[in-house]
Amino acid sequence: MKKGNQEVAEKITFKNLRRLYFFALWTIAITIILSQLLIQYNLKQQLSDSKIINISGKQRMLSQRITKEVLILNFVSDASPKKEIAHVRNVLSLWQTNQNALENGSDSLAFPREKSEALSKLYAEIKPSFNIIVESVNLFISNLEQKNNAVDNQKLVQRILKNEGIFLSKMNEIVTQYDKEAHEKVTEQRTTEYWIFGFTLLVLVLEFFFIFKPTNKKIERLIAQLLSSQKKALKLAYDTEIISEIKENSVKELKSLNYAMENTLLYCRIAPDGSIIHVGEKFAKLLNYTKFSSNKTFSQILTIDEKEQLNIDRIIFEKQRSGWQGEIKILNREDQTIWLDLSMVPVMIKKDELELLIVCFNITERKKAQREVERLNIENSTEKINQQKIISSKIVENQENEQNRIAKEIHDGIGQMLTGLKFSLESINLDDKEKSAQKIEYLKKLSLDIIKGVRTATFNLMPPELSDHGIVSSIAKLTQELSKLTGKEILFYNKTDFDQRLDSLIEINIYRLTQEAINNAIKYAESTHIIVQLSHSETLLSIIVDDNGKGFDMAGVDKKRNSESGMGLLFMKERIQYINGRVFFNSIPGEGTRVTFNIPISKIEN
Missing domain, CATH: 1.20.120.1730 (Four Helix Bundle (Hemerythrin (Met), subunit A))
Incomplete structure (x- = not known):
């Protein structure tokens, strides 16, 4: 009331x-x-x-x-x-x-x-x-x-x-x-x-x-009352047989969708004992199912492989109450292998009357693609391992060549000059002052050449500027020395006045990368002018090496990974990864080449 x-x-x-x-x-x-x-x-x-x-x-x-x-x-x-x-x-x-x-x-x-x-x-x-x-x-x-x-x-x-x-x-x-x-x-x-x-x-x-x-x-009051009523309704729904009614309605809806499922899904309905109740048209075409095979079980029309049939029968027996989802491989009558993503859903039609709804997706193409991807991954892994072996051998070879070159320089250059210095010292006759003075002047010049040779050898091993003054001074010294030795115009510009010291391992890698880029421009590009530019921002150090050489075709070099030039580029890519940097190559045949090294400063600052 x-x-x-x-x-x-x-x-x-x-x-x-x-x-x-x-x-x-x-x-x-x-x-x-x-x-x-x-x-x-x-x-x-x-x-x-x-x-x-x-x-x-x-x-x-x-x-x-x-x-x-x-x-x-x-x-x-x-x-x-x-x-x-x-x-x-x-x-x-x-x-x-x-x-x-x-x-x-x-x-x-x-x-x-x-x-x-x-x-x-x-x-x-x-x-x-x-x-x-x-x-x-x-x-x-x-x-x-x-x-x-x-x-x-x-x-x-x-x-x-x-x-x-x-x-x-x-x-x-x-x-x-x-x-x-x-x-x-x-x-x-x-x-x-x-x-x-x-x-x-x-x-x-x-x-x-x-x-x-x-x-x-x-x-607001009405909305509050509606929300309260909704909660009460949900509680009543869970406390009564509404769930059963929802299940029955779901089955009816599934029946009303049979026509669409017939032509779009790989599905069928089977009894808990594996006998077939209904097979969708699309699934029947895939399995070559006809009314003459209606007396067979689901596993028998699904595959001709007896082991697979036993496996499917076991799944139906064990999972008919809880349902099952997984991938199975079947062999049809034409001896073709087909992969199916199969889902088995138990559906209660009436009280104590259970059916199993089978829904499948043909994933044969996906499986083929996966196998192809696995094959390519294996090939790529093998190729990468081979490249690493080549790089490692190249590094060892370069180290051996560098050691042999230094040994040769010391033996042929510094060693001979020291031998000449020894013989000259022994041949000095103090009684003959005029000849002694001439020999002493010659010995002074020879000593200067020996000092220069020693400095050159030590500069190639580890330039003292790198440990004493940092990467800017060492690159400036490198360009000056190489310009004197090769007669080419090699210029260095510190565009943003970078003066920070970096970790010693980072600095030596930057130095060797720059040295490698300049040597490539001298050795392979046949250039006459080389410009090295250094600039930086708050988070990035950038070094650009430009030359006016003959350039090269990037696509052609990528195809010739085992060539000396290709290995040089790959060597630079591998080395810069050690310091979390990136390298970019831009070359136009007949016009020149630009090599850019980008190194994150925030990660390498002391």
Whole structure:
């Protein structure tokens, strides 16, 4: 009973809110319509006032024009200026028409007939002067046409001039009065608009407090009640047999989707003992299933392999209650191997009556692709291992060559010079001072050559600038020495004034990479100018080696990985990976090559 009373109260409340809502909307609509009507009316009045002021100003101009034309006609030499007289008559007629419309109103010009007391008084004051001017101009024109006494015309001209000044003065007052009244109308309109605006705001505020706010609270309460009811409904659903009904409905929906499943899915329905209830059309085509094989079990039509049949029967027996999903390999009657992603779902049709829904996806192509990927991965791994072996052997070979070269330099160069130094020292005869002095000068020069040779050998092993001053000084020294030794122009630019010290292992790798890039430009590119640029940002150190050599084809080098040039590029790629950097090659045949090394500073700073 209480619930029924509450529902009735809620209906009454919503009806009242609806009435108030419609009332508020109608009120706002009426105020907007009234405001628009008032605005349009005032705009029309303003247009009328503007036209009146314009015509009033035009009257002053026309009066001056009439006076001017009369003066010209008074002194014209032509005996009968018909054209000028006709023009004066036209202007006079227009002047009279406009003045009459201003004074008495005009429907065609939308001039009001009713005027304020001030305007009526001004028009009454200006009327005598206006009439005198009209009368005088008409007499003046008649005298001209009849060629009467010119003395009378002179008097008429003086009379026109006298009243024309009075007319202009009064007309100025009329224009001023029109402007004043138009301003008062605009002020009155603005005040009215403010009142309408305030009234509209008041309606909106009242609507908010008495309609929207109560409605919002009411809706919030209803939503809370709905959420509470939903929770109760869910609890009741789980506490009753709704789950069973949902299952039955799901089975019915599955039956209604049979047509779509027949042509799109590899599916079938089987009994728990493996006998076939129904096979989808698409699945039947894949398995070559016909009505002649309907007496066979699911495993028998799925594959001809007896082991696979036993495996499928075992899965059906063990997983008929819990379901199963996995990949199976089958062999069809044409001895073709097919891979299926099979899902077995138990479905309770009726109480104690179980069916198994089999849904499959043909993943034979995917399996082939996986095997191909595995094969390629094995090939890539083998190739990478071979490359690592080649790189390792190349490193060992380079070390051996470097050791042999240094040993040869020491034996052939420094060793022979030391031997010559020994023999020269033994051959010095102190009694012969002149020859002794010559030999001592020769020994000094030989000692300098030995020192230079030792420095060159130690520079190739480990430049002292690298450990003493860092990577910038060592690269600068490297370019200077190689420029002297090869006669090529090798320049170095520290574009961003980089002066940081890095980890010793990082610095030696950067040095060797730069050395390798320069040596490649000298040895293979046949270049005459080499530029080494070093720059950095907050997180990146960049070294660019440009040459004007013959360049090379990147695609061709990639195909010839075992060649000396290809291994040199691969050696640089492998070395820069040790310091988490990246190398980029850009070469144009016939124009030159650019090698760029990028090393992250944030990872290698001390």
